[in-house]
Amino acid sequence: MRYKIEQLFGSIKQKIGSSFKLLREDLSRKASIACAILWNFWVLATYLFLLFLSGILHYSYAKGCGRFLEQPPQILHKKLPYIIFSMGDITKAGSNRGDLERELEDILLFAKMTYQRYVLTIEDYTREELEGDLKEYTLQLENFVAPLVERAEEEGLEDIAKEIEGYYKRLIDAIKQRLLEI
Numbered sequence: 001m002r003y004k005i006e007q008l009f010g011s012i013k014q015k016i017g018s019s020f021k022l023l024r025e026d027l028s029r030k031a032s033i034a035c036a037i038l039w040n041f042w043v044l045a046t047y048l049f050l051l052f053l054s055g056i057l058h059y060s061y062a063k064g065c066g067r068f069l070e071q072p073p074q075i076l077h078k079k080l081p082y083i084i085f086s087m088g089d090i091t092k093a094g095s096n097r098g099d100l101e102r103e104l105e106d107i108l109l110f111a112k113m114t115y116q117r118y119v120l121t122i123e124d125y126t127r128e129e130l131e132g133d134l135k136e137y138t139l140q141l142e143n144f145v146a147p148l149v150e151r152a153e154e155e156g157l158e159d160i161a162k163e164i165e166g167y168y169k170r171l172i173d174a175i176k177q178r179l180l181e182i
Helices: 002-019 025-065 074-082 100-124 127-155 158-181
Strands: none
């Protein structure tokens, strides 16, 4: 270990030996260590300066683009009271398994939220996104909601199931209408 340390000091002394006009070896060793420490401080200062500069550039770019502390559109403030945001307790996820009525209520809540969120932001979607969403929600209606409605009718809970189906159909109709407008 001592050999490696002496080798390091020797290498440093050889690399920067011409800049030190010292006669004693211990003084030149201390000077080389001081140079190494100063070099590390220089690298640290450069890094901190570049980090600070990138933060300023990011801030000014985001502010120039209008993305810094972006405010929600004013239309949302008018419609927020009508949106249901109650998602329930996450620790009870899956506890409704087997209770069809509670499952239907959860799915109805999800369908309402999906429909209302989508209708609020439908103008922001491109044609490709709308077409993809139309396919997705049509598949969900056929493969998930339709069997659910049949199961609910057997249990006598067709009202909730029909309401879920209605939200999906309204969502699909809204997407089709928007596609016609584009």
